[in-house]
Amino acid sequence: MNVEAPPQSGQTISATDADRPAIAAEKLSKTYRTGFWLDRVVTPLKDCSVVVPAGETFGLLGPNGAGKTTLLKLLLGIVQPTAGSGKLLGREIGDRATKHKIGYLPENAYFYDYLTGWEYLDFIGKLFGIDSATRIQRMAELLDLVGLPQSAARRKQVKQYSKGMMQRLGMAQALMNDPELVFLDEPMSGLDPLGRYQIREIILMLKQQGKTVFFNSHVLADVEIICDRIGILNKGELICSGTLDDLLGEATYFQVRGQGGTPEELEHWLDNLEFQGNSWHGQLNQRSLAAQAGLGESGESEESEISPDQIGTISNNPDRFITALTKMDAKVIDLHLARQSLEEFFIGQIRQQHLNNSNGSDDGRLQDNDENPGKGQNVAPVN
Ligand SMILES: Nc1ncnc2c1ncn2[C@@H]1O[C@H](COP(=O)(O)OP(=O)(O)OP(=O)(O)O)[C@@H](O)[C@H]1O
Numbered sequence: 001m002n003v004e005a006p007p008q009s010g011q012t013i014s015a016t017d018a019d020r021p022a023i024a025a026e027k028l029s030k031t032y033r034t035g036f037w038l039d040r041v042v043t044p045l046k047d048c049s050v051v052v053p054a055g056e057t058f059g060l061l062g063p064n065g066a067g068k069t070t071l072l073k074l075l076l077g078i079v080q081p082t083a084g085s086g087k088l089l090g091r092e093i094g095d096r097a098t099k100h101k102i103g104y105l106p107e108n109a110y111f112y113d114y115l116t117g118w119e120y121l122d123f124i125g126k127l128f129g130i131d132s133a134t135r136i137q138r139m140a141e142l143l144d145l146v147g148l149p150q151s152a153a154r155r156k157q158v159k160q161y162s163k164g165m166m167q168r169l170g171m172a173q174a175l176m177n178d179p180e181l182v183f184l185d186e187p188m189s190g191l192d193p194l195g196r197y198q199i200r201e202i203i204l205m206l207k208q209q210g211k212t213v214f215f216n217s218h219v220l221a222d223v224e225i226i227c228d229r230i231g232i233l234n235k236g237e238l239i240c241s242g243t244l245d246d247l248l249g250e251a252t253y254f255q256v257r258g259q260g261g262t263p264e265e266l267e268h269w270l271d272n273l274e275f276q277g278n279s280w281h282g283q284l285n286q287r288s289l290a291a292q293a294g295l296g297e298s299g300e301s302e303e304s305e306i307s308p309d310q311i312g313t314i315s316n317n318p319d320r321f322i323t324a325l326t327k328m329d330a331k332v333i334d335l336h337l338a339r340q341s342l343e344e345f346f347i348g349q350i351r352q353q354h355l356n357n358s359n360g361s362d363d364g365r366l367q368d369n370d371e372n373p374g375k376g377q378n379v380a381p382v383n
Pocket residue numbers: 032033034042043044062063064065066067068069070071107369370373
């Protein structure tokens with residue numbers, strides 16, 4: 001893609017200030033009055049502070065109704081905060097000159113039905129003041145990039161587009177001004193597996209070009225591949241944020257797949273043991289491994305006498321397990337060090353907040369934020 005600086009209005013903004021975060025929001029909150037008498041209050045976002053260093057890809061996760069789109073709209077200056085402040089590319093939210101450096105794919109993008117995709121992109125290019133030759137070149141490049149055939153884009157009116165085509169067009173318009181900072185509200189939504197893959201590749205390409213990407217998504221597998229940093233939002237609160245390594249920790253246990261043996265013997269060694277066809281898989285139980293090691297050295301089998309440090313050291317070596325497998329006439333197909341998945345972490349965080357909010361008085365079952373609108377929200381009138 002042609003990386004040409006878009007035209008500026010107003011002051012010039014330095015694009016390469018390494019110390020300056022691309023996004024810095026401090027205690028952003030949003031409250032809406034609702035109901036016929038405007039006497040109910042909903043608070044989709046409470047005291048949300050988030051920092052995204054320039055050049056990083058940030059994934060915002062959260063259940064339906066958690067406040068993800070609200071945060072994104074506040075950052076973009078589309079919605080005014082009730083409290084708090086923020087900066088994009090070093091300037092206050094809403095700064096006009098900064099908007100030239102921002103791309104945005106809305107959650108429910110609205111297009112002019114009677115324009116073709118080509119005409120729509122041309123219109124967006126004109127809004128940014130891009131000259132005709134550059135516009136034509138960029139439109140062709142972007143359509144190729146998002147996988148929308150140029151012939152269809154030139155011929156078909158937007159009202160004839162499928163959901164996937166609209167999403168692709170939305171992605172193309174978000175990149176029309178070759179932005180430095182890109183906001184994408186559920187970019188994978190409505191796309192087939194190929195489309196999802198293409199969007200993933202585009203986000204990785206933007207990252208390679210040094211751009212900052214902030215996106216909302218429910219597709220945790222994609223987020224895990226793409227993001228440097230994530231945040232989890234639930235009931236309007238950012239319950240955690242950090243790099244994937246910070247949040248998921250290091251690989252600390254062995255994930256094993258194998259064949260043979262008996263369930264009774266395998267259960268002694270493996271947690272979460274599951275059988276599939278003629279193979280099984282599970283997580284190597286560190287205490288069993290350590291207990292076996294303790295038995296060998298001191299003649300005692302008391303697991304409680306083995307310290308956590310010892311467990312860490314011993315469980316780095318699965319030799320005893322492999323020896324035991326040979327004795328039970330089983331074999332390993334795959335054995336690798338693993339850490340919890342983003343999905344496990346996500347579910348754990350949401351469940352924990354749910355339990356905290358209900359003081360442990362319920363069973364910790366998860367609900368969409370939208371299914372439980374009053375809970376955890378201020379319903380008193382605002383004076
Ligand atoms: N203009 C508004 N007036 C009143 N309530 C609103 C308004 N906009 C959003 N909300 C409420 O704020 C909450 C958060 O909405 P938001 O769209 O930010 O959630 P989300 O995390 O993006 O959800 P989803 O994953 O479904 O897109 C919801 O309960 C929603 O009903």
